[in-house]
Amino acid sequence: MTTTVVPSGSRPVLPSAVDLSVALWLGAILAGLAESLVRLAAPVPPTTGELAVRAGIYLVLGVVVLQLRSGHGVYRWTVLGVLGVLGTASLVVEPVRALADGGSVGLFLVSATAPELVAAALRGLHVAEVVGAVVLLFHPAARAFYRTTSPSTTVVATPAGIR
Numbered sequence: 001m002t003t004t005v006v007p008s009g010s011r012p013v014l015p016s017a018v019d020l021s022v023a024l025w026l027g028a029i030l031a032g033l034a035e036s037l038v039r040l041a042a043p044v045p046p047t048t049g050e051l052a053v054r055a056g057i058y059l060v061l062g063v064v065v066l067q068l069r070s071g072h073g074v075y076r077w078t079v080l081g082v083l084g085v086l087g088t089a090s091l092v093v094e095p096v097r098a099l100a101d102g103g104s105v106g107l108f109l110v111s112a113t114a115p116e117l118v119a120a121a122l123r124g125l126h127v128a129e130v131v132g133a134v135v136l137l138f139h140p141a142a143r144a145f146y147r148t149t150s151p152s153t154t155v156v157a158t159p160a161g162i163r
Contacts, residue, residue, distance in 0.1 A: 041114075
């Protein structure tokens with residue numbers, strides 16, 4: 001049996017798991033942006049520079065997330081590392097630190113301002129969307145989609161003697 005790499009006339013079909021993962025990643029990015037905007041009403045609002053930097057980062061991340069639809073595995077691993085690992089760590093470090101310093105969820109809920117409560121809810125939504133997006137990105141259909149060596153080629157096994 002010989003193996004031949006031939007250009008494929010069509011790209012692999014985008015699995016619904018990848019499509020939904022992209023939607024969740026974009027939702028997580030929007031939740032992060034919304035949280036930044038809600039914090040404008042908080043006791044210590046972000047500066048214009050901080051908002052501009054976050055908006056730029058979210059824009060770049062959105063472009064990378066949309067590339068998940070290309071089938072190139074490098075985007076899957078980049079999104080997983082940057083958003084799934086580093087991004088999630090940045091979201092949970094502040095609440096974990098507050099709990100480690102003796103804070104409690106109950107105390108936060110009774111003493112927080114309305115913008116802080118909305119920001120916390122958006123952060124919770126953000127984390128939930130990231131977890132869902134990661135799970136879908138490694139769904140069996142998604143793994144098969146990214147297993148392709150290149151979206152523009154297909155590997156064909158041909159029995160010996162047939163060419």
